[in-house]
Amino acid sequence: MDPNAVKSTLSNLAFGNVMAAAARDYQKELLAQQKAEGSSSVNEEVDLDELMDDPELEKLHAERIAALKKEVEKREEWKKKGHGEYREITEGDFLGEVTGSEKVICHFYHKEFYRCKIIDKHLKSLAPKHIDTKFIKLDAENAPFFVTKLAVKTLPCVILFRQGVAVDRLVGFQDVGGKDDFTTRTLEALLIKKGIIAEKKDEDDEDDEYLDSTRRVVRSSTIAGSDSDSE
16 A cells, blocks of 8 residues: 555544544533523523512512502592592582592583683593592582582682582682683692692503612612622
């Protein structure tokens, strides 16, 4: 056999063995890396499970659920009393309506008066937002007894009741700038100032605040865990 051919064959075999060994080493390295990544992923999942079982997070969640449940129960009770919408009542209903809720806004109106229709528009918009206050309207022409009893002389007249007692009133548009183009927010701010409705945050904002607080707890727990691991 040609010595050069033999030498070439041996060289090729050696080269092949080296490449095969290198390939095996690379494969082992990849497997080790994947295993490490898999282990890290498992650890992360375990850490998340442990975090979800954190007593502080569970307490926060339980308190939030309890508060929401209580709020739902209150809303259902208010709705049964006619809250959440702007309703028309009769003179016969009047006493039961104003004494049946803690806070009541009653608009004495005349169906032909343009300014009464403006008040209607704004109160109709506010009623669903301020469900803890009852919003009602009463045709002054069909309620002569209470018009006299409450000394209603100018329309529109919006009377504010607390525990069945008339505590304040808005007569005409004198408290909202004297013009027809005042905004719902202007009337809302006035009613808030008089204490018959409360300043409300949007329900979506409240949910966002809850989520943000939850995220802060998660981040704080994660950071604390990282500090412990580094030690």
